[in-house]
Amino acid sequence: DIQMTQSPSTLSASLGDRVTITCRASQSVAPWLAWYQQKPGKAPNLLIYKASSLESGVPSRFSASGSGTEFTLTISSLQPDDFATYYCQQYNSYSPTFGQGTKVEI
Amino acid sequence: QVQLVESGGGVVQPGRSLRLSCAASGFTFNNYAMHWVRQAPGKGLEWVAVISNDGSNKYYADSVKGRFTIFRDNSKNTLHLQMNSLRTEDTAVYYCARTVTTSAPGFFDYWGQGTLVTVSS
Numbered sequence: 001d002i003q004m005t006q007s008p009s010t011l012s013a014s015l016g017d018r019v020t021i022t023c024r025a026s027q028s029v030a031p032w033l034a035w036y037q038q039k040p041g042k043a044p045n046l047l048i049y050k051a052s053s054l055e056s057g058v059p060s061r062f063s064a065s066g067s068g069t070e071f072t073l074t075i076s077s078l079q080p081d082d083f084a085t086y087y088c089q090q091y092n093s094y095s096p097t098f099g100q101g102t103k104v105e106i
Numbered sequence: 107q108v109q110l111v112e113s114g115g116g117v118v119q120p121g122r123s124l125r126l127s128c129a130a131s132g133f134t135f136n137n138y139a140m141h142w143v144r145q146a147p148g149k150g151l152e153w154v155a156v157i158s159n160d161g162s163n164k165y166y167a168d169s170v171k172g173r174f175t176i177f178r179d180n181s182k183n184t185l186h187l188q189m190n191s192l193r194t195e196d197t198a199v200y201y202c203a204r205t206v207t208t209s210a211p212g213f214f215d216y217w218g219q220g221t222l223v224t225v226s227s
Contacts, residue, residue, distance in 0.1 A: 001168075034213035036151075043201055043217035044151065055215070087151055091211040094165045096141075098151040 002026050002090050006099035013104060017078045021102045023088035025069040032092040035064055035073045038101075039084045047086075048073065078104070108132040108216045110202050115221030118192055128185040128202030128218055136160065136180040139205045141214065142187045144198035144223075154200070155187065158209035170196075192225045199223075 003026040013019050023033070031051040036044035046055045048064040051071060061076040075082055083106060088099040114126040128140070142154040155166045155176040164176055175188040185202050199220040205212030 032211070036214075038151075043220055044214070045217075046213060046215050049213040049215075089151075089213065091205075091213055094156070094211055095167065096153045096211055098153070101150045 001095050002029060002093055002097050004088055004090055004097050004099040006086075006088060006102050008102060009100065010103045010105065012106070013078050014106070015078055015080065019075045019078055019104060021073045021086055021088075021104075023066070023071045023073070023099050025071075025090055028068045029090040029092035030067045030069075030071075032090060033064075033066060033071050034089045034091065035062075036087045036089065037082075037084045038087065044087060075104075108204070110204065110216055110218035112200065112202055112218040112221035115200065115223045117224045117226060119227050120192060120194055120225055122192055123188070123190045124192060124223060126187040126189065126200055126202075126221060126223070130183045130185065130202075130204075133204075135178075135183040137208065139207050139209055139212065140176075140178060140185045141203045141205060142176060142185075143201045143203050143214070143217075144196075145201070145220075146195075146198045149198075152198075156205075156211075157185070160208075163209050189223070192223075194225050197223060197225045 005024045033051045035048040038044040064073045085101045085103045109131045111129045141156045157176045173191045201220045202218045203214035204216045
């Protein structure tokens with residue numbers, strides 16, 4: 001299986017901060033990479049697909065990029081609703097895998 | 107609007123069986139591959155299984171292969187997961203999720219609210 005590694009595991013930030021989360025794959029998966037936001041007790045919510053395409057309805061402060069094995073998710077100005085856990089997911093194979101998650105906290 | 111509603115979770119003893127269901131509405135069910143994804147308490151997301159839009163292709167995570175079976179009833183817009191020989195490590199919230207493909211791997215654009223399965227003696 002393709003292993004996905006996110007960093008950091010936890011990120012402490014303040015309102016208005018620019019934050020970046022990194023996701024690394026054990027082999028090339030580009031551009032088949034998605035990002036999700038999950039809040040406690042809720043299902044994940046799709047933010048980004050195909051490495052950099054913003055899902056409809058997702059605020060433009062979210063952006064993503066990457067190629068090969070390294071990808072980033074950036075929140076340009078952290079808002080109260082953004083404190084959550086973020087996961088990357090590769091779908092380059094019939095066995096999709098997720099990163100371990102990055103918790104963004106105050 | 108797209109809705110996925112899981113049911114069937116509960117408390118079950120190790121070695122026993124359980125069947126989960128996911129009722130889909132708001133989209134043409136037989137046009138989409140469907141997945142089960144689980145999340146153990148306090149842990150990350152783990153993909154479990156996928157079934158193609160017509161049910162002809164199925165893939166499983168190694169951790170459940172041979173014990174779990176994914177199947178669907180397109181006439182009833184329902185997805186199922188038959189879980190046999192359950193282990194304590196199968197304890198998790200199980201989500202059904204849709205991908206925007208018929209059988210190829212994909213990202214999950216819609217998720218259900220999840221159903222909790224607890225395997226405990």
